[in-house]
Amino acid sequence: MKILVAVKRVVDANVKVRVKPDNSDVELNNVKMAINPFCEIAIEEAIRLKESGVASEVVVVSAGSNECQEQLRTALALGADRAIQIATDETLQPLAIAKLLNAVVEREQPGLVIMGKQSIDGDNNQTGQMLAALSGMPQGTFASEVKLEGEELLVTREVDGGLQQVGLKLPALVTTDLRLNEPRYASLPNIMKAKRKPLAQLTPDDLGVDVTPRLTTLKVSNPPERAAGTMVSTVSELVEKLKTEAGVL
Amino acid sequence: MTILVIAEHDNQTLKAATAHALSAAKEIAAQTGGEVSLLVAGHNCGAAAEAAAAVPGIAKVLLADSAALAQQLPENLAPALVSLVQAQAVTHLLAASTTQGKNLLPRVAALLDVAQVSDITEVVDGDTYVRPIYAGNALATVQSSDSVKVITVRTTAFEAAELSGGQAAVATQEEASDAGLSRFISEEVSQSDRPELTSARIIISGGRGMQSGDNFPLLEKVADKIGAAVGASRAAVDSGFVPNDMQVGQTGKIVAPDLYIAVGISGAIQHLAGMKDSKVIVAINKDDEAPIFGVADYGLKADLFEALPELEQLL
Ligand SMILES: Cc1cc2nc3c(=O)[nH]c(=O)nc-3n(C[C@H](O)[C@H](O)[C@H](O)COP(=O)(O)OP(=O)(O)OC[C@H]3O[C@@H](n4cnc5c(N)ncnc54)[C@H](O)[C@@H]3O)c2cc1C
Ligand SMILES: Nc1ncnc2c1ncn2[C@@H]1O[C@H](COP(=O)(O)O)[C@@H](O)[C@H]1O
Numbered sequence: 001m002k003i004l005v006a007v008k009r010v011v012d013a014n015v016k017v018r019v020k021p022d023n024s025d026v027e028l029n030n031v032k033m034a035i036n037p038f039c040e041i042a043i044e045e046a047i048r049l050k051e052s053g054v055a056s057e058v059v060v061v062s063a064g065s066n067e068c069q070e071q072l073r074t075a076l077a078l079g080a081d082r083a084i085q086i087a088t089d090e091t092l093q094p095l096a097i098a099k100l101l102n103a104v105v106e107r108e109q110p111g112l113v114i115m116g117k118q119s120i121d122g123d124n125n126q127t128g129q130m131l132a133a134l135s136g137m138p139q140g141t142f143a144s145e146v147k148l149e150g151e152e153l154l155v156t157r158e159v160d161g162g163l164q165q166v167g168l169k170l171p172a173l174v175t176t177d178l179r180l181n182e183p184r185y186a187s188l189p190n191i192m193k194a195k196r197k198p199l200a201q202l203t204p205d206d207l208g209v210d211v212t213p214r215l216t217t218l219k220v221s222n223p224p225e226r227a228a229g230t231m232v233s234t235v236s237e238l239v240e241k242l243k244t245e246a247g248v249l
Numbered sequence: 250m251t252i253l254v255i256a257e258h259d260n261q262t263l264k265a266a267t268a269h270a271l272s273a274a275k276e277i278a279a280q281t282g283g284e285v286s287l288l289v290a291g292h293n294c295g296a297a298a299e300a301a302a303a304v305p306g307i308a309k310v311l312l313a314d315s316a317a318l319a320q321q322l323p324e325n326l327a328p329a330l331v332s333l334v335q336a337q338a339v340t341h342l343l344a345a346s347t348t349q350g351k352n353l354l355p356r357v358a359a360l361l362d363v364a365q366v367s368d369i370t371e372v373v374d375g376d377t378y379v380r381p382i383y384a385g386n387a388l389a390t391v392q393s394s395d396s397v398k399v400i401t402v403r404t405t406a407f408e409a410a411e412l413s414g415g416q417a418a419v420a421t422q423e424e425a426s427d428a429g430l431s432r433f434i435s436e437e438v439s440q441s442d443r444p445e446l447t448s449a450r451i452i453i454s455g456g457r458g459m460q461s462g463d464n465f466p467l468l469e470k471v472a473d474k475i476g477a478a479v480g481a482s483r484a485a486v487d488s489g490f491v492p493n494d495m496q497v498g499q500t501g502k503i504v505a506p507d508l509y510i511a512v513g514i515s516g517a518i519q520h521l522a523g524m525k526d527s528k529v530i531v532a533i534n535k536d537d538e539a540p541i542f543g544v545a546d547y548g549l550k551a552d553l554f555e556a557l558p559e560l561e562q563l564l
Contacts (some may be wrong), residue, residue, distance in 0.1 A: 014518075016386060128355075129356045130355045133355070139356065141351070162438045165433075177493075179486070214364035215393050218390040219390045226544050235563060238531065238547055242529070
């Protein structure tokens with residue numbers, strides 16, 4: 001079975017971004033970039049499925065400007081077999097990305113697509129569900145366990161009330177949650193080897209997809225600041241303040 | 250012009266999240282002159298539809314009751330919703346930003362060929378919404394040019410709407426069909442007598458500093474004295490101290506209680522994203538450099554293993 005993994009280049013999870021003074025966007029110049037953490041989990045899951053003999057090939061795909069080749073190379077170093085960049089400098093929104101990925105799905109015919117549940121920059125939590133809809137696949141979102149049993153993919157999902165198990169027909173789409181696995185690090189020899197693995201480029205035009213944004217960002221602003229609080233020195237002082245000053249107990 | 254809210258329910262009653270999504274829908278209605286309707290989809294969910302009919306200020310309840318919708322699997326529910334949107338001239342489709350809403354709505358949006366606006370915190374007008382991005386470190390004001398607006402609502406940003414006192418008509422919808430793509434197998438629902446995290450007035454959360462799940466009773470005893478819900482950081486969940494549904498944060502639950510007490514939690518961006526809109530924040534941490542103190546109204550530098558038993562005593 002072939003597995004397609006979609007990865008996104010995002011600002012590193014440890015960076016606290018700042019809003020630009022002109023309120024047009026956040027400042028992304030000279031900030032550290034990385035693979036979206038949920039996509040790292042997706043890559044790891046695909047590689048484990050290959051290592052256990054369930055998958056035969058792992059293809060990673062990312063849509064964006066040439067910088068995202070860096071994240072594709074990392075995915076190759078982690079163990080993916082080949083990479084596809086959907087090259088464009090346009091701003092991409094989830095629906096457009098889902099359409100681009102759907103065109104890749106049509107070409108590659110994977111048995112399983114694994115994606116992150118959420119990109120930590122846009123916090124959209126949409127693209128996987130949208131791709132599943134467009135490709136007519138069932139979706140196992142927010143997965144904490146994935147197991148192939150015969151022709152059925154068993155997915156344990158993290159839901160608000162606890163855990164849910166669903167069975168999906170193949171081909172299927174999974175989006176990862178934090179507990180699915182713990183991603184490995186790329187070793188130096190593998191980073192070197194990854195440089196020679198194939199990385200193909202396609203454009204939205206090649207795929208016949210119109211990526212015109214549907215949403216216009218009118219402004220990006222700072223959230224309200226919290227005023228600095230006070231330190232208390234004892235538990236009894238804390239309780240006292242919560243009762244009288246804050247009035248919440 | 251219908252603003253349709255997808256009710257979240259357990260076939261019997263409406264879940265609290267629905268009341269918050271309704272509020273956002275009413276704000277949109279006030280801006281656009283549309284009318285708000287509620288959809289109850291499921292199987293044997295007549296009681297939930299009756300509960301929905303009692304919601305004041307809505308035009309009607311759409312009841313989609315069929316075996317194929319029993320577990321509200323998105324593979325079956327999304328196509329049914331597409332038909333509804335077209336038949337009812339829906340201009341805005343809303344759901345609460347719960348795992349259920351997040352799972353379903355993007356699938357509907359894609360089938361309708363429209364964008365989704367995720368997790369809105371403010372309605373500017375019928376086309377324009379505010380939503381947090383980058384773990385809440387920025388707020389984006391976005392305008393949609395699509396004919397149907399598909400929206401998930403951050404429940405903490407909208408007051409709960411009144412759920413009783415009304416009398417709306419219930420319109421039964423066509424039988425939905427099973428797409429044959431997926432099946433529900435089982436659900437393990439965490440049982441607790443404490444309030445639900447997302448609707449609790451007080452929350453006390455534990456982090457890696459708790460060291461083990463065996464120490465969580467220290468928090469729970471405090472929680473039970475003040476009627477609080479118990480939450481956790483990702484580190485506490487990943488370490489297996491507590492189940493996943495207790496995670497508060499950017500990628501867990503978003504909460505905004507009157508009082509949030511963070512115990513043994515450092516205050517990473519991702520955790521703050523889930524609780525920094527709480528009215529009053531208390532932090533108990535042994536490291537006075539912990540970033541959580543930067544957002545806390547009251548900080549106590551202390552060892553939690555001493556502070557928690559004392560807190561329990563004094564409450
Ligand atoms: C993609 C992604 C998504 C994430 N999503 C979330 C999310 O939704 N929610 C979330 O919480 N995190 C999330 N995180 C993780 C986040 O970055 C932090 O790693 C996590 O919040 C840390 O948890 P913690 O504060 O419990 O642990 P730590 O950062 O290890 O802090 C433990 C704290 O306990 C204190 N402590 C230790 N012992 C004691 C004691 N005896 N008495 C008092 N204090 C003590 C320490 O001083 C320290 O401040 C996410 C990370 C990523 C990359
Ligand atoms: N530009 C992109 N290229 C490839 N995959 C993407 C891209 N953007 C989002 N994705 C995938 O969609 C997931 C969810 O993203 P989002 O819907 O933006 O929260 C990510 O974790 C990726 O797997």
